[in-house]
Amino acid sequence: MKHIKILNGNSLNKDLKKIGCGECQTSCQSACKTSCTVANQKCERR
Amino acid sequence: MIHQFRIYDTNMVLDVNSGAVHILDDIADRVLSCFNENGRPVEERIGLLKREIGEEPVDEALSELETLKSEGLLFSSDPYEEMFTPKTTPAVVKALCLHMAHDCNLRCKYCFAGEGNYHSEKSKMPLEVAKKAIDFVIENSGNRKNIEIDFFGGEPLLNLNTIKETVAYAREKEKDSNKRFRFTVTTNGLLLDDETMEYLNDTMDNIVLSLDGRREINDAMRMTRSGIGCYDTIVPKFRKMVSIRKDKDYYVRGTFTRNNLDFSEDVLHMADLGFDQLSIEPVVLPDGSGIEIKREDLENIFSEYEKLALKLLELRKQGKKVNFFHFMLDLEGGPCVAKRLRGCGSGTEYLAVTPRGDLYPCHQFAGLEEFKLGSVFTGIEKKDIVETFRKINVYTKDSCRTCWARFYCSGGCAANAWNFQKDLFGTYEIGCELEKKRVECALWLKAQELLG
Numbered sequence: 001m002k003h004i005k006i007l008n009g010n011s012l013n014k015d016l017k018k019i020g021c022g023e024c025q026t027s028c029q030s031a032c033k034t035s036c037t038v039a040n041q042k043c044e045r046r
Numbered sequence: 047m048i049h050q051f052r053i054y055d056t057n058m059v060l061d062v063n064s065g066a067v068h069i070l071d072d073i074a075d076r077v078l079s080c081f082n083e084n085g086r087p088v089e090e091r092i093g094l095l096k097r098e099i100g101e102e103p104v105d106e107a108l109s110e111l112e113t114l115k116s117e118g119l120l121f122s123s124d125p126y127e128e129m130f131t132p133k134t135t136p137a138v139v140k141a142l143c144l145h146m147a148h149d150c151n152l153r154c155k156y157c158f159a160g161e162g163n164y165h166s167e168k169s170k171m172p173l174e175v176a177k178k179a180i181d182f183v184i185e186n187s188g189n190r191k192n193i194e195i196d197f198f199g200g201e202p203l204l205n206l207n208t209i210k211e212t213v214a215y216a217r218e219k220e221k222d223s224n225k226r227f228r229f230t231v232t233t234n235g236l237l238l239d240d241e242t243m244e245y246l247n248d249t250m251d252n253i254v255l256s257l258d259g260r261r262e263i264n265d266a267m268r269m270t271r272s273g274i275g276c277y278d279t280i281v282p283k284f285r286k287m288v289s290i291r292k293d294k295d296y297y298v299r300g301t302f303t304r305n306n307l308d309f310s311e312d313v314l315h316m317a318d319l320g321f322d323q324l325s326i327e328p329v330v331l332p333d334g335s336g337i338e339i340k341r342e343d344l345e346n347i348f349s350e351y352e353k354l355a356l357k358l359l360e361l362r363k364q365g366k367k368v369n370f371f372h373f374m375l376d377l378e379g380g381p382c383v384a385k386r387l388r389g390c391g392s393g394t395e396y397l398a399v400t401p402r403g404d405l406y407p408c409h410q411f412a413g414l415e416e417f418k419l420g421s422v423f424t425g426i427e428k429k430d431i432v433e434t435f436r437k438i439n440v441y442t443k444d445s446c447r448t449c450w451a452r453f454y455c456s457g458g459c460a461a462n463a464w465n466f467q468k469d470l471f472g473t474y475e476i477g478c479e480l481e482k483k484r485v486e487c488a489l490w491l492k493a494q495e496l497l498g
Contacts, residue, residue, distance in 0.1 A: 003074035003107045007058075007489075007496055008377040010118055012065035012386070012453060013125060020130070020384030023192045025228075026141035026396045037481065038389060038456035040374040040488075041381045044192065 021045065048085075048121060049450035050078060053352055053490040056497075059120070060489065062450050066119040067377065069493050073099065077107040085121030126383055127441045135388060135436045136395070139186040141194040142179055143398040143409045146171050146202035146209060152234050152276060154268045156301060156329045156337060162200035164400070164413040170205045171401040176212040178422040179399045184223045186425075196230045198398075198409055203237040213249050230254065232299075234268070235280035235287075243287050251295060255284045258300035259312020259326065266305065281319060288321055297371060299325040303337035307346045310354035317361065317368045325371035328480055330462055339476055348483045355487040359494050372481075373488040375454075386440075389456035393419075393435025407435055410461030435460065438470060445473045455481040 023044040047062040050070075057075035059068050070078060076099070080091035087108060096104045114120035148169045150162025163169075183193055195216065197209050209231070216227040231246060232254040238246075246253055257280060258264040265275020288296060298321040302309035309326055316324050328347070331338040339347070354370065361368050380386075390396060393407030400412055403422040411417040420427035438460060440452040458481065462474035 001110045001113070003071045003077075003103075004110045004114065005069040005496070006114075006119065007067040007069055007493055009066055010064040010122075011378055011380070012383045013063060013118070013122065016125070016129065016383070019382035022136055022138070022140065022190055022395065024381055024385060025192075026194055026391045037372050037454065037484070038386055039380050039454040039485070040371065040376070041385070042376070043379055043381055046379045 018045075047083070047124075047448075047450060048078075050075065051486050053486060054356070056490055056493055058486075058489055058493060060450060061114075061120050061122055062453065063124045063126075064118055064122040065377065065453065066114070066122075067489055067492070068114065068119070069497070073103045074107040074110065077104055078111060081111070081121075085115060126387060130384055130387055130439065135439075136188065137432075137436070138188040138190055139183055139395055139397055140190040140192065141196070141391065141396040142183050143196045143198045143396070144171060144176060144179055144202075144212070145199060145398060145400050145409065145412060146176075146197050146205040147200040148401050149204055150200045150234070151204065151236050151270065152201070152268055153271055153273075156267060156303060156331060156335075158330070158410060159200060159412075164200075166413055169401040171208060171399075173208050173211050175399070175401065175403040175422060176208055177215050178403060180212065180216045180219060180227075182422040182425070184219060184225055187225065191224065191226055192228060193225050194228050194230065196232065198232050201234055201237070202231055203233050203242065206237070206242060210245065228252075232256070234276065235283050236270075236276060238280075238283040238287060240286075243283075243290060247287070247290050247294065253287065253291065253294075253296040255280075255287065255296065255298045256300065257281070257284060257298050257316065258302070259306070259309065260315045263302075263306045263312055264300070267301070267303065285320060295323070297323050297325050299327070299371070301329050302326050303329040303331075304339055304343055305337055307343055307350060310350050310357060313354055313370060314357055317366070322366070322368045323371075324368060327372075328477070330459075330465070330474070330477065332465070339480075341476060344476065344479055347480060351480075351483050351487045355491050359491060362495075372484040373491055375485075375488040375492060377492060383453065386453040386456050388439050390459065392460050393432060393438075407431070408461060410459070411464070434470060443471050443473065445475075445478070449478070449482075451478075451482045451485050454485045 025041055049060045051058055057070040081087050148163045153161055187193055228251040230252040231250050234256045258267055261277040264277045269275050298316050313324055313326055328339050358368055398406045398409040398412050405419040406412045406417050419431055440446040440457045443457050446452045446457050458473055460470050462477055463472040464470055466474045
């Protein structure tokens with residue numbers, strides 16, 4: 001494409017039947033103790 | 047829903063529901079601004095733009111935007127709300143924050159835990175309570191294999207022997223229970239000596255070291271009982287701790303207040319000290335505290351985050367990889383949407399345990415009697431409170447439903463919502479604004495990596 005670069009494609013809305021295993025780190029167990037960011041956590045399945 | 051934004055000279059758009067991110071040139075950016083919220087170009091606006099910059103480039107950009115739409119990468123729909131309801135939130139507890147000591151050897155001015163004692167009597171967690179907490183999480187974690195234990199305080203190293211015995215007990219229980227324990231400790235560092243560092247390095251999956259940055263900034267907030275700043279005592283210890291840490295996880299984590307709105311200097315100072323896993327968080331205090339973040343500070347803070355992002359990019363170009371916790375986004379390998387819409391897990395999968403064994407939704411609720419859920423000895427008694435927490439997600443919070451950043455902060459911090467609005471389904475608005483800016487900066491950094 002001439003005017004647009006895709007930095008990232010569809011990363012949320014795929015394999016929806018295989019998600020939610022709950023094995024990933026609980027968000028507040030890292031550096032965050034007051035300002036929640038969940039999107040920087042790792043997925044255990046990848 | 048989309049979110050269009052510009053940082054420095056980069057135009058970007060996030061497609062909220064797919065997580066797709068695109069970099070736009072100025073033409074595509076202006077053409078996209080002519081679309082309505084339903085993802086349709088408004089003819090009148092398109093016509094005006096064509097007259098201004100010409101028909102051909104506008105048509106080209108329109109065609110490319112339509113291609114993204116047809117591929118589900120722009121104005122995509124939200125299929126999640128129906129799939130994930132409170133009923134699908136598993137009723138398991140898989141992470142505990144153990145308050146090893148309601149006591150502290152520092153007197154930080156902004157501490158939400160009072161002087162480390164959570165506004166009650168000083169105490170240390172007895173081994174009996176800690177062991178019972180391990181039993182409790184094993185019994186209540188269902189088929190979850192990974193269990194997280196955070197040794198927290200106050201200052202947890204005031205109770206190091208109990209930490210050691212608790213870790214040994216959990217390890218002993220791992221095999222029979224088919225669990226894997228991962229430990230984290232959050233410490234101010236005063237009690238770190240060679241032997242303790244070696245022990246923590248061997249046993250902890252993550253070590254969070256508290257430092258606010260520059261000496262004068264740190265020492266104005268983080269001081270001993272006798273009023274002496276702790277910088278000169280802890281920095282050499284932290285350097286040693288990090289040097290033996292090698293590739294294991296750690297964070298040097300600080301807090302900024304309205305006294306240091308130039309906090310990018312503190313992050314860079316920590317990088318200069320040789321630390322490369324960094325976090326600095328805005329202080330969360332009520333109005334009238336004197337050092338709380340105010341709405342009128344937001345523009346300054348936004349600029350500071352942008353400045354920090356630029357500095358981190360420069361460092362990366364020099365070959366120094368410095369991670370800032372809130373700018374870390376793995377666009378492809380991040381958490382699934384089920385995690386993203388439920389948030390941190392407080393009150394459901396994540397609970398705090400006080401020294402006497404009382405259970406609370408998280409460390410920030412500890413001591414609020416109305417949120418006491420039960421104890422590690424009796425189990426959860428106030429199941430209605432847990433049920434309320436299970437209902438919290440980005441769809442049940444009015445201001446999150448329509449927020450473009452909902453899959454990045456996941457509804458924010460329940461304790462902040464409670465403290466500021468007395469509503470678990472509310473939000474801490476200043477925190478929301480800061481989070482949105484951090485996500486924009488994180489996406490911008492990703493874009494710069496792609497663009498080279």
